[in-house]
Amino acid sequence: MLTLMQELPELRKAITGDAAFQKLLKDKTANAANALKTGGSDIACYANAIKFSNAEILMINERLAALYKKDNVFAKAVNNHLLPSGCYGLFRDLPEQEVLVKAWEQDAKAINYTxxxxxxxxxxxxxxxxxxxxxxxxxxxxELVASNLLLNIAADKQLFFEPSMNFALGALELNGRTEAADYEPLVTGANQTALAQIKKTNFSNYKYSVILVPGAGPEDKETELSAGGMIRCRIAAIQYRKNMAPFVVVSGGRVHPYKTKYSEADEMKKFMVHTLHIPENAIIIEPHARHTTTNLRNCARLIFRYGMPMDKPALVSTAKSTIPYIAGILAERCKKELGYYPYQIGKTLSDTEVEFFPNSLSLQIDFDEPLDP
Structure with missing residues (x-):
């Protein structure tokens, strides 16, 4: 939602031209400037000055609702961008005016959470x-927090949310937490050759769209790929060579151990290409997932975004100990943590394979996971 406000010229003009939003920006900037004068070493002082209060969020909710009119720039943003993106799919059955409000509210919560x-x-x-x-x-x-605050209230011609959003992004940068952008853009980088192959693939020749390999991170910072990761790759390679699916999705970010420099997906791809001799154009990396829930969610996202069939089952290929969990209680954990089921489980085929059907609700943004939203 906030990106649309920045990038759509007519929408940006409507936001910057609104007196209520300009007053909020002025007040927010003044509060931050005052915190810089009085905050000293009080981190909470800086944070509270730039976060959105409940009252501010409510005020913006009401203002957006008032500005929304059928066929105006706000309606076009909802109908042409917000709803088709799927990024706010949990709100898709609400009235369009409410979708606009809910999308803003979720993004505000994401800023505050970060x-x-x-x-x-x-x-x-x-x-x-x-x-x-x-x-x-x-x-x-x-001092770093104060400097980050100063940098983000000094810019001219800002939208009302930009000082807060950019402060949150700056905080991620200071913490070395840029994982959400790892390997992007994938479509012109790590997944370019696979994407070209997808466009030439007749998926009706295969039982499954992809074989998903969930990552298994090592527990020390010097190990590039864990023994568990190697085994999972080998198990998946057997299914690939049986022509069960035309592509393998290796999934996992920079997760274990804390602040590791190694990406599970990237290391699994290297192992599959250089050791197992699987063609590079058959391997899709998904380098953002941090949990099993998002291994499946992010795989569903790639199936959708890369134009693979959503009505065809995919296959999880992994270690024996993981299959009962994926086929069992994982779905309810997804519902609890994500708010929906990102997949429907299919048949358990063996000790190391289970089917799943991707759900397009997986495109929904997760506001309280800034490292993999």
Missing amino acids: IGVYVEGKKPNYPKIDSIAFNAKDKEFP
Whole structure:
């Protein structure tokens, strides 16, 4: 939603020309400037000045609802971009005016969540792998936070949300947490050859669209690919050579151990190409997933975005110990953490293979996972 406000000229003009939004921007900037004068080493002072309060979020909700008119720029943003993107699919059955409001509200929560974790040091969903990089007693950190705040209130011609959003992005950068952008753009980089092959593939010749290999990160920073990751690749290679599917999706980001420099997907691809001699154009990397839930969700996203058949089953190929979990309670964990089921499970074919059907709701943005939204 916020990207649309930045990138669509007519929508940006409508936002910048609105007196209520301009007043909010002015007030937000003044509050941040005051915090810079009085905050000292008080991290919370800086964070609270730039986060969106509940009252501010409500005010913006009401203003967007008032600005929405059938066939105006706000309606066009919803109908031509928000709804077709699938990124707010959980709201797709609501009235269009409400979709606009809910999309903004979700993005505001994403900004606040990111600041909460990576500035204030609040616990993320998975503290062991996703926590703040700075110690609360680090004397340097308040100065870095203040500098980040100063940088993001100084720019001219800003939209009302940009100081807060850019401050949150700056916090991710200071923490070395740019995982959400790893290997992007994939379509002109790591997945370019596979994408070209997809366009030439007759999927009716195969039982499955893809073979998904969930990552298994090592527990030390010097190991590039864990033994478990190697085994999973070998299991998947057997199914690929049986022509069960034309593509293998290797899935996993820079997850284990904490702040590792190695990407599970990238290392699995190297192993499959150089050791197992699987053709590079048959391997799709998904380098963002941080949990099993998002291994399947992100695979469903790639199936959709790369134009592969959504009505065809895909195959998970992995270690024996993982199959009962994926075929069993994982779906309910997805529902709890993501708000929907990103897939429908199919038949368990063996100790190491289970089918799944992708769900387009997987395109929904996850506001409280800034490293893989």
